[in-house]
Amino acid sequence: MSPLIYYLIAFGAYTISIILMTGQSFAWKETRLSFYLGGRRFSAFSTTATFCATWISPLSLVGFSMWLYSDGYAAFFASVNGWLLGLLFFPFIVKRLRLKRALSLPEWLEKTYGDIRVRKLVALTMVFLYILYLVTQFRAFGIIVSYMLDIPSGFTSTSLIYLFVLYTTFGGYISVVRSDILNLFLIILGVTAAAAYSMPSGFSLGAAADVLLLKDQLDMVRSLSYSEIFSVFAIMLSWGLGVAGNPQYAVRILACRTEKDAYKTIAASPFIVGWVYICVTFFILVCRSYYPVIGDFEETLSFAKLGQFLPPFASAALLVGVIAAAVSTANSQLLLAACSLCYDLFPIKMEKGTKDQLVYYEDRFLVVNRVAITVIASAALLLSHAGLPGYLMLGRISWTLVAICFFFPLFLPSWIIKEKLFFVLSTALSVQCFLVFAAGISPENAMLAVLMLEALLFKVFSSSSLKTYSESICREGQGSHAE
Amino acid sequence: MLNKYSLETLMKWIFMSLAVSMVALTLGARLHQSYAAKKSAAVESGKELAVISDERKYSLPKEIVMGQLGPFWRESLPDEKPELVIRNGESTLGFDLDPKSIIISLVEEERYLILVGLLGLIVAVELAVLISYVLTRPLRRLAWGCRQIAQGSRVKIRHNALSPYEFHELTDSFNEMANELEKWKEVQKQVSRMDRLAALGEMISGLSHEIRNPLASIRIQLDLLRMEIGSIHEEGRSSEEIALCDAKEYISILDSEIDRLNKTVSQLLSFVRPKQQIISKVSLDDILSWCESMVKSQAEKQGIALMTGRIGGAVSVLADSEMLRHIVMNLSLNAIQSMDPLDGERKKVLSIVVGRTATVNGTGETGVIRVSDTGPGIPEEIQHRIFDPFFTTRQDGTGLGLSIVQRIAEGFGGTVSMETSSEGTVFSVFIPLADEGQQGTIFQHMEAQSNEYMDS
Structure with a gap:
């Protein structure tokens, strides 16, 4: 049977499942807490599902795959190691994050460092970078759908993800989690099917080991120059720090029912994410060995074309997995962007004086929030057709901005002088934008330099404040002697 | 059966079923039509090829014949009776229509329609969600309002701009019901108080009757006893002089205690059987000058500054002059006592101001006496009880002062109100003005009120 039939059936089934299984959009009793964090009542299972589904984006599926296809194991070391390195940081912030009972990460920063300017700055950055992120998800979805349904890539294909994402995000975090459970299942199913059916002669452990240890694959790693090794290391570090500081994961830690659930999530996630990466890596390495040339196509399209070497049902499962990855990441990012805009950047003030105010306030707030969701998604939809740079590049820009904004405030609070945080962050963001957009330096290299600058500034401020403090102690001491 | 599902879920299912039916119907009809057309075209072309091959006696390789027939024909299996037989040289070739190929080709051709169907499905469901939002929001507010009323709170539901007319009407009806309930509660409160x-x-x-009679008897006997003791002292029996002095002291204590008891009983009686009010035109300026002479000394003893004043021109009200003074004195003494705990925290000021103000309904004017203090205010939890008889926070109080003030004011056809905060308390007594036009009706009202009190 034609693969198109499989693709149509798979896509139709996905659409119906999203509609039926992602549940309520407007809960009967909803508040900001339930909308942003699902009322902080999610178990380890649900949180792990949404954590992993959000993690696996088209960037990490397609971007990584095509890099692996062209450069072999170097891509694995730089990206998979980097991402999993970021995961190691999470156990250290669970307690700190949950202690403040904040609804968003910018609010947490304000509560921790007592500076509303930091909250506004970070919220503004989040709105910007998540719109960029959304553009990448929309594009990837559009290309995959146009390939699957054999239609021109354009407004029709991207408008489908627009509708999916609006539908799942309107219900807030609860609806996002429900859709993520389905999406994670489809991602795992897709990559597992791809790995299992990728070998032309059928899967066997011996044949798999042959592919993994193929001389060419290993020779490429051995032949890396020092500058390439540094580049791989820089990318690994920047992607790792980007993961560690990503608000998408921090929010999921905030939304856990208990601290124990958060730790369980962090403990279980590497296995799920690791399985996905192993399957994808195996599938791509098989393609690299057996079908080394697929032609000069756009990244996502190349990935989709690799699917043609699979049986149609496995190919359909893999492509639906990419669609699911795009939807699961996009709805989470859309929710965060709307939260930053409505809750952190321009919060609606509650009128005082009337007893029934809270009910109307919550209602109004959530209506405005949904309008913001529509506006942000529409902006991303338009931008996805606006000829911005390739989506891997957009992902790298966003990723590095996240690390610059959040890494130090989240993980190294003892270095930070509260009064100087806003200055340091705004300087770091400006320098990063200058280096990337004006000087044309790659986002990862620029980010490493900017992180060092941030560390230096924090160090200078902390030692100068220590000096001022010790001088004041000395002066007091001298004063008491004179008396 | 449906009570387990939310309106949104039901709407979603209904809309989705409708959308699916519409898509299935349109797509089904379209596919069926296309299938029939393709099949008949394939049959036609097959027959045509069979005729041509028969006439021209072609002898072609099987693949070329199949290529000529198109993708919808397949070679017949050995045990199948072929739908189409083509003579090919000396031999014959059997072919059957392949419905699977036709369907695949149809789906490929109609994929845009399928895509539009899927889009329609999502849009329909999102519409369902929005419609259920518009319907459930006002219901949620009404449910919340009902809970508030059940808890005894006053509530007014606002209109939702997105709701249809019926919900506006429902909201109006709810608010009207809530208002009526409030009024009814107020009436019930009054009735219960009465x-x-x-x-x-x-x-x-x-x-009082039972206490007063023995009290009178005790008083008479006590007076007689005092006289007796006085005569013994006059006769100069020196041996019992000390004991007699003690007895005199005890009697004087008894005397003062009986006076106190008598006063309390009199107060009780004046509460339940107020004196007949003699209503006349009373100038509030007279009350103000009386206050300065009577209250000032009392206030100064406690270190309180008395401030009196008048807002606007001279004001005359219809009241019983003596009882009006009783009101002012009562409120002033309360104010003085309330400032006791201040202990130098802030300046103690008792202010008495008279004047005229707008009535509550805004239709006219009324006279007002405002007695305010700079005390710590009245705690919120007892504010609703301060006009209740026998409610007092002082150990030596009877708790009748404010209730008597209220009764007297109501007897004049007026009202008493209180505003309090941590900065102090203001009691305002509103009394009808002695304007010419109003006098007749107010006299009638007061007469009725007086009679009512006398009856009770």
Whole structure:
């Protein structure tokens, strides 16, 4: 049977499942807490599902795959190691994050460092970078759908993800989690099917080991120059720090029912994410060995074309997995962007004086929030057709901005002088934008330099404040002697 | 059966079923039509090829014949009766239509329609969600309002701009019902208070009578005893002089205690059986000058500054002059006592101001006496009880002062109100003005009120 039939059936089934299984959009009793964090009542299972589904984006599926296809194991070391390195940081912030009972990460920063300017700055950055992120998800979805349904890539294909994402995000975090459970299942199913059916002669452990240890694959790693090794290391570090500081994961830690659930999530996630990466890596390495040339196509399209070497049902499962990855990441990012805009950047003030105010306030707030969701998604939809740079590049820009904004405030609070945080962050963001957009330096290299600058500034401020403090102690001491 | 599902879920299912049916119907009809057309075209072309091949006696390789027939024909299996037989040289070739190929080709051709169907499905469901939002929001507010009313709170539901007309009407009806309930609660409160007061008055009348008679007898006997002791002292029996002095002291204590008891009983009686009010035109300026002479010394003893004043021109009200003074004195003494705990925290000021102000309904004017202090205010939890008889926070108080003030003011056809905060308390007594036009109706009202009190 034609693969198109499989693709149509798979896509139709996905659409119906999203509609039926992602549940309520407007809960009967909803508040900001339930909308942003699902009322902080999610178990380890649900949180792990949404954590992993959000993690696996088209960037990490397609971007990584095509890099692996062209450069072999170097891509694995730089990206998979980097991402999993970021995961190691999470156990250290669970307690700190949950202690403040904040609804968003910018609010947490304000509560921790007592500076509303930091909250506004970070919220503004989040709105910007998540719109960029959304553009990448929309594009990837559009290309995959146009390939699957054999239609021109354009407004029709991207408008489908627009509708999916609006539908799942309107219900807030609860609806996002429900859709993520389905999406994670489809991602795992897709990559597992791809790995299992990728070998032309059928899967066997011996044949798999042959592919993994193929001389060419290993020779490429051995032949890396020092500058390439540094580049791989820089990318690994920047992607790792980007993961560690990503608000998408921090929010999921905030939304856990208990601290124990958060730790369980962090403990279980590497296995799920690791399985996905192993399957994808195996599938791509098989393609690299057996079908080394697929032609000069756009990244996502190349990935989709690799699917043609699979049986149609496995190919359909893999492509639906990419669609699911795009939807699961996009709805989470859309929710965060709307939260930053409505809750952190321009919060609606509650009128005082009337007893029934809270009910109307919550209602109004959530209506405005949904309008913001529509506006942000529409902006991303338009931008996805606006000829911005390739989506891997957009992902790298966003990723590095996240690390610059959040890494130090989240993980190294003892270095930070509260009064100087806003200055340091705004300087770091400006320098990063200058280096990337004006000087044309790659986002990862620029980010490493900017992180060092941030560390230096924090160090200078902390030692100068220590000096001022010790001088004041000395002066007091001298004063008491004179008396 | 449906009570387990939310309106949104039901709407979603209904809309989705409708959308699916529409898509299935349109797509089904379209596919069926296309299938029939393709099949008949394939049959036609097959027959045509068979005729041509028969006429021209072609002898072609099987693949070329199949290529000529197109993708919808397949070679017949050995045990199948072929739908189409083509003579090919000396031999014959059997072919059958392949419905699977036709369907695949159809789906490929109609994929845009399928895509539009899927889009329609999502849009329909999102519409369902929005419609259910518009319907459920006002219901949620009404449910919340009902809970508030059940808890005894006053509530007014606002209109939702997105809701249809029916919900606006429902909201209006709810608000009207809530208002009526409030009024009804107020009436019930009044009735219950009147009942309590009537029962109290009855009890106090009986009790006072029972206490007063023995008290009068005790007083007479005590006076006689004092006289007797006085005569013994005059006769100069020196041996018992010290003991007699002690007895005199005890008697004087008894005397003052009987006076106190008598005063309390009189107060009780004046509460349940107020004196007949003599209503006349009273200038509030006279009350103000009386306050300065009577209250000032009392206030100064406590280190309180008395400030009196008048807002606007001279004001005359319709009241019983003596009782009006009683009101002012009562409120002033309360204010002085309330400033006791201040202990140098802030300046103690008692202010008495008279004047005229707008009535509550805004239709006219009324006279007002405002007595305010700079005390710590009245705690919120007892504010609703301060006009209740026998409610007091002082150990030596009877708790009748404010209730008597209220009764007297109501007897004039006026009202008493109180505003309090941590900065102090203001009691305002509103009394009808002695304007010419109003006098007749107000006299009638006061007469009725007086009679009512006398009856009780």
